[in-house]
Amino acid sequence: MIRSRPRQILAALLLTFAFSAAAKAETYRWVQYVDDGAEVRAITTKAQCPVVEIDGVAAPMSIRAPADKEEGAFPVxxxxxxxxxxxxxxxxxxxxxxxxxxxxxxxxxxxxTGCRMKGEAMQACNDPVEWPFRTVADEAAYKKPDLVIHVGDYNYRETRCPEGNAGCAGSPIGDTYAVWQADFFSPAETLLVQAPWILVRGNHEDCARAGKGWMRLLDPYPAVAGEPCADIRPPYLAKFAGQTMAVLDVASAAESKVSDSQKEIYKAQFATLSSTLSGPSWLLLHRPIWGVALIDKGVALGSNLTLAAATGGALPQALELMIAGHIHTFQVANYAGSVPPQIVSGHSGDNLDRGVPDDLSGLTVNNMTITKGLNMPAAFGFMMLERQGKTWLATDYDVHGNTLKQCRVEGRAINCQ
Ligand SMILES: [Fe+2]
Known part of the structure; x- marks a missing residue:
């Protein structure tokens, strides 16, 4: 028995390799939460959808979006x-x-997570140190999560790589499948199959940028043929035992001045959440309502003025935590007043933000005071939240899985070491 084990292991490895090689050549596949539960999705270059087997029953998958034959931007x-x-x-x-x-x-x-290519800002997408998303995703998969949350901003390659720039040479651009594959699906492939995902929409996926790709590939609502890009989708819930995630689409929420029409939409969305949420719940959104992105002439900037106005300074009682991205650091903030604390985890690939002070305690951003908070600059990585009794341990990891910071989420408070 003992001597036959290496052969069994070799056979298993070969089988795994055969499956993953076949999958890699043709298909990305993942499980994601959507407006009414969860679904399996797949992308294929073949003419037909693959077969899905659920609890031993096999059936062909349905088409969400056909290959885009006219424009050819999405030939899948x-x-x-x-x-x-x-x-x-x-x-x-x-x-x-x-x-x-x-x-x-x-x-x-x-x-x-994507690789910045816009105007003067040309990240070295071909260099895994300068753009480390694949390493981050592999390391995150190695930690064996049972859920993955992406807080938004997937598609970053917008303008052409200048001639002679080896860092980004050969890179595709635009809201095309080639960019979605290079920026997200290919580097994330190990993590994509590791656990189900909640995919939050970022401002890079608004209708002026990669909204078309978002609607086709990752949007949590059913695809309707000919439907125009939707600016703001209604929130939806992902429910687990003793824990609910409320997912908000703030991709186009006007940041530096209040949009009155959007304010009314988000006000109604917060009201709906207030009446629907019960039990411990977290709010997942891309743009922080009261984050710190920059100190300009002594003033902390990083609040979303439209969202802040829509809250009226308070959020549904059931919300114990906000999780956001958009600012490219790991950031923690407890607030005065009746809003839950926030963690920002937007440091998984795109150029890092370096203009934020380490200590956020005492800062006031758009009239909201941060009673206690910190910012971890200049380190790519990801966050892991581990349930420990009635609390959650939040660990900020670097790209190699080394611990940079640990904080404990307990009720409506976060305390960091
Ligand atoms: Fe963003």
Missing amino acids: LVCFAKLPPTAKTIAVDHAPLKAPPHEINRIVVIGD
Whole structure:
């Protein structure tokens, strides 16, 4: 028995390699939370959607979006299959995926992951140190999360790489499948199959930028043929035992001045959340309502004026934590008044933000005072939230999985070491 084990292991490795090689050549596959539960999605270059097997029953996946033959920007089929809440085992073309868990205990949070190519800002997408998202995603997968949250901003390659720049040479640009693949699907492929995902929409996915790709590939609502890009989707909930995630689409929420029309929309969304949420809940959104992105002439900037106005300075009582991105650091803030604390985890790939002080305690941003807070500058990485009894341990990891900071989320407060 003992002597036959290496052969079994070799056979298993070969089988895994065969499956993953086949999957890599043709198909990305993942499980994501959507407006009414969870579904399996897949992207394929083949003419037909793959077969999904749910609890041993095989069926072809349905088409979410056909290959875009006219413009050719999206020459792939996007496929989906709704998951029954009872689903235990899932496989796409025999390659297994993790089913949505009843309870979550280990959550990876990544954000702002793509490679910046816009005007003068040309990140070295070909250099894994300068743009480390694949390493971050692999390391995050190695931590074996049971849920992955991406807090938004996937598609970053907007303008052409200048001639002679080896750092970004050969890179595609625009809201095209080639960019979605280079910026997100390819580097994230190990993490994509590790656990189900909650995918938050970032401002890079608003309708003026990569909204078309977002609607086709990752939007949590059913795709309707010919439907124009939606500026603001309604919030939806992902529910687990003793924990609810409320996901808000703030991709186009006007930041530096209040948009009255958007304010009314978000006010109504917060009111809906107030009446629907019960039990411990977190708010997931891309743009922080009261973050610190910059100190300009002694004034802390980083608040979203439209969202702040929509809250009226208070958030639904059930919300114990806000998780955001948009600012490219790891940042923690407790606030005066009746709003939950916030963690920003937007340091997983794009150029880091370096204009934020380390100590945020005592700063006031858009009339909201940070009673206690910190900012970790200049380190790429990701966050892991681990359930420990009635509290959550939030760890900020660097790209190699080394601990940079640990904080404890307890009720409506975060305390860092
Ligand atoms: Fe952003």
